[in-house]
Amino acid sequence: MHQRFAEAYPGPAPTVYGEQETTFEAQRAMQESRLEQPWSPFADIEEWELARWMAKSVNQTEADEYLKLNIVKNRMNLSFKSKYMFFKKIDNLPGGPCEVPLEEEHELWMRNPVECIVDLIGNPAFREFMGYSPERVFDAEDGSNQMFDEMWTGEWWWKMQSRLPAGRVVSPVILSSDKTKLTAFHGDKSAWPVYLTIGNISKDIRRQASAHAMVLIGYIPVSKFSCFRLSSRSAASHRFFHHCMTVLLQPLEKAGRDGVRVRHIHPILAAYIADHPEQCLIACCKENRCPKCTVLPNNRGSSTLADLRTEEFRRERGVFEARIRPVFKPFWESLPFTDIFLSITPDILHQLHKGVFKDHLVSWVTTILRKKDIDDRFSCIPDHPGLRHFKIGITFEHKEMQKVLLGILAGAVNSRVVSAAQGLLDFIFYAQYHRHTEETLARMTAALERFHKYQDVFIELGIRDHFNIPKIHSMVHYIDCIRASGSLDGYNTEISERLHIDYAKKAYAASNKRDYHEQMTIWLCRQEAIVRQTAYLDWCSSSLTANTEGSDDEDSGSDSDGEEEDEPEQVDAPRIVDLASSRSVDRAYSLTKTPSRRMVSVRTIEEEFGIHDFIPSLNKFLRSNITHYSPANRHDKFSLHSSIRILIPAAGHVKDSKRVVRVRLRAAQLRLVFELPSHLGAFPHPLVYVHWFRNFPSHPDPQTGMYGLTRSTHNHLPNGQVLAATRLFSGCHVIPQFGRDAVPPEWSSLNVLDKASSFFFNHYLDFYIFERVNRSS
Structure with missing residues (x-):
């Protein structure tokens, strides 16, 4: 059983200064005072649903054409008869803080970040997913x-x-910015959105674009600075970025210093999500420097951590070392309690997936091996539902390639190359964990040390001259960042890249492509109003249900007359939470209701599925598991299923959809899923037929860290067995041990399991198998 033991912060608990209406409560009170329904200003809930669909799915021209249709005008009796009236109603919906242009040479479209933070904290949808106090959490009671x-x-x-003063609440501000192109194939139209969220909201919610927990707070103007000399444009663009960010974040200065009277929060910049070029722009350093530490460009290949760029560093070393770019007033200089260098978070997408793996590791190994040899091996990888099929070899699916690359390299390249690759792949997998412990961080550190131990092999082979690579160096900061700010899945640039679709590309597509920033912000305000109104109606519906059910404690409060409303109220302290699965079963499976094939003969099963002993194996199962049965024979017919899904208990280091449990396992190839005919006996579960592999060896292969497997045979034939579906633990994957020789031309992904004689158990298939293998190794 996995438990979570939390140590509360040893100070006064965060205080609540009375209670104030949430925005939804204030909106409902206003409507009730006017005798209006929740869906006002629309006539009824059906008209609101139509308006929501129109606002989200059709452009202005299409909306006008729709409203002019005779069937709409004559039969639907809408409260809005034209496009103008429709958008006027949308614009009258309550919305979040909206953008205000500051007109100068460039328009900076922005909204108050403090108001956005207050709005996020006051959103009833996030109430159950908020944290206001720090805590130290352990998976053992002894800490x-x-x-x-x-x-x-x-x-x-x-x-x-x-x-902070006692009773105050930290509201960690998380920013993200990334310039993106708005046109796919032509043109130079770009947008530079800046997004904001807060660390008080659970990272699982922040990652969901549909939760709207990360909000747009402005667009930084994009300019070519043609009025500057070519040699000055770069410096001008850096200063302009910091000036815009200073204006954009100016409300955070007073709020961070003095606090905001919503639980008396102090919004403090704690994390900045960006790719490497933008990290350097933020830190005011050149792109051949590290934005987090003072390492010299020619020392970035070392595993030794250089002095960090901290607040003390800025004070002691001065302008020239701390601000290498000619930015006279960085936007973060006046933000209280902010250490911008500590705030810069790792970027798994660009640094690891696209950088370390794609740009470097894959490039190095394809220089060692002929591309044809690698492509042949990739195309022979056995199919699996959780793995992309590499029909033509190497692809752009780099996350999928990470799952099989080590098995492809084993035996074909220098053993030190394999060891270095294993170190990088292990590090990449650990970096993506959703929960870390001191144990997983120690393994993550060991993986990085393994790479650095063997990295010189690439220099000896003439592939690299050095390892002064920014993305390779960035890995030395990952562990410290996890300790400081939690697991890295909450800071992935994939989040902001996904938001570009809604806040940049769709908004641009809705404009007429001229003066598009203004049109984009108007369109986004309307979309936000639609989302907000939808959430409000959902809240009204849930509140109505709660009020109908009633509460026994409704009148059990104090007799206060309200005069001491502003006295601080202590909130609940952290407590021990049991993380074990609430499920009462260890494992479960699911099948389609209807078999994919019925009345299949034994002969067909033997020929199509490569099963030589189906009837003997089935009768052996019947004798062992059913008291009253009839022996099967070759005249029986069977119903078959094409697939089966396995679900097992939750593990904290990955999402709930990834599951793990400690049991003794053995690998097998699933050949058949079938139902027992009723005339043979009664059994509550479907049955499977498998071909066994031999038991796992006591230790993994020292070069790859993967367990070797061979077929279990009987009389030189595969050793098969019929089992209940409940015996299945999870899907797994094996990779042929290709060795040094070229792949035989007759091998393919469909027959390689039958052609090859030895395999590697591929624990890189998914995170829960990866964790189990590495935890037990």
Whole structure:
């Protein structure tokens, strides 16, 4: 059983200064005073649903054409008769803080970040997913194995809390910015959105674009600075970015210093999500420097951590070392309690997936091996539902390639190349964990050390001259960042890249492509109003249900007359939470209701599925598991299923959809899923036929860390067995041990399991198998 033991911060609990209406409560009270329904200003809920569909799915021209249709005008009796009236109603819906242009040479479209933070905290949809106090969490009661997942479990929040007055609440501000192109094939139209969220909201919610927990707070103007000399444009663009960010974040200065009277929060910049060029822009350093530490460009291949760029570094070293770019007033200089260098978070997408793996590791190994040899091996990888099929070899699916690359390299390249590749792949997998412990961080550190131990082999082979590579160097900062701010899945640039679709590309597509920033912000305001109204109606519906059910404690409060409303009220302290699955079963499976094939003969099963002993194996199962049965014979017919899904208990280091449990396992090839005919006996579960592999060896292969497997045979034929579907633990994947020789031309992904004689158990298939293998190794 996995338990979670939390140590509360040893100070006064965060205080609540009375209670104030949420925005939804205030909106409902206003409507009730006017005798209006929740869906006002629309006539009824059906008209609201039509309006929501029109606002989200059709452009202005299409909306006008729709409203002019005779059937709409004559039969639907809508309260809005034209496009103008429709958009006027949309614009009258309550919305979040909206953008205000500051007109100068460039228009900066922005909204108040403090109001956005207050709006996020006051959103009833996030109420059950908020944290207001730091805590230290352990998976053992003696505090021997600290855990890091949410931002409030990191060291940064714990230290920051000690710098604030008692009872104040830290609201960690998380920013993200990334310039993106708005046109796919032609033109130079770009947008530079800036997004904001807060660490008080659970990272699982922040990652969901549909939850709207990360909000757009402005567009930085994109300019070519043609009025500057060519040599000055770069410096001008850097200063312009910092000036815009200073204006955009100016409300955070007073709010971070003095607090905001919503639980008396202090919004403090805690994390900045960006790719490497933008990280350097933010840190005011050149792109051949590290934005987090003072390492010299020619020392970036070392595993030794250089002095960090901290607040003390800025004070002691001065302008020339701390601000290498000629930016006279960085936007973060006046933000209270902010250490921008500590705030810059790792970028798994660009640094690891696209950088370390695609641009470097794959490039190195394809220089060692002929591309044809690698392509042949990729195309022979056995199919699996959780793995992309590499029909033509190497692809752009780099996350999928990571799952099989080590098995492809084993035996074909220098053993030190394999060891270096294993170190990088292990590090990439650990970096994606959703929850870390001291144990997983130690393994992550060992993986990085393994790569650095063997990296010189690439220099010896003439592939590299050095390892002074920014993305390779960035990995030395990952572990410290996890300790400071929690697991890295909450800071992935994939989040902002996904938001570009809604806040940039769709908004641009809705404009007439001229003066598009203004049109984009108007369109986004309307979309936000639609989303907000939908959430409000959902809240009204849930509130109505709760009020109907009633509450026994409705009148059990104090007799206060309200005069002491502003007195601080203590909130609940952290408590021990049991993380074990609430499921009462260890494993479960699911099948389609209807078999994919019925009345299949034994002969067809033997020929199509490669099963030589189906009837003997089935009768052996019947004798062992059913008291009253009839022996099967070759005249029986069977119903078959084409697939089966396995679900097992939850593991904290990955999402709930990824599951793990500790049991003794053995690998097998699933050949058949079938139902037992009723005339043979009664059994409550479907049956499967498998071909066994031999038991796992006691230790994995020392070069790859993968367990070797061979077929289990009987009289030189595969050793098969019929089992209940409940015996299945999870899907797994094996990779042929290709060795040094070329892939035989007759091998393919469909027959390689029958052609090859030895395999590797591929624990890189998914995170829960990866964790189980590495935890037990």
